[in-house]
Amino acid sequence: MGDSSASYIHMVQHLIEKCILFNMTKEQCMEALSKHAKINPIITSTVWKELEKENKEFFESYSRMKEEKVSENETRERILKMVSASSTDSHH
Template sequence: MGDSSSASYIRMVQHLIEKCLIFHMSKEECMEALSSHANIKPVITSTVWKELEKENKEFFEAYSRSREDRVSEMETRQMIEKLIADSSAKDSDD
């Protein structure tokens, strides 16, 4: 690969990573998605992701916090749904 084709490939990977970010994917989820859907080796995705993190430190810190908040909200929602389901099952047993 020449310099221009390498740079073009990296820009394409960066663009695909940005699409993954829109879908709130983790680095690991993004690596898996690009590997299976775009035939991009996980090491390439990981390397480009790390460079993006270096260049956009504040964004990725906020992104990480946002993902943690989403996971926490989902866990809370699942706990509440389980409590409701358990309560309903108990009520129907009575």
């Protein structure tokens, strides 16, 4: 049992690393692995937390980068809404 569970955890870790390459959050990764690889979200969450412990600096900068991206996207959306609102106003 020990060997097969270790290889299963290693596989989950590998899939989490792929999620990170796609800039996914922990929640998005849990959802994706549950849907596409039939992995229980609790397992994904547990392995993710262990990876965070082992790679503290990486995950701190990763979460900072994700937060910056979110605020960039929110700013971009606000600008697009203002631009589209002003363009529809000028057409009337």
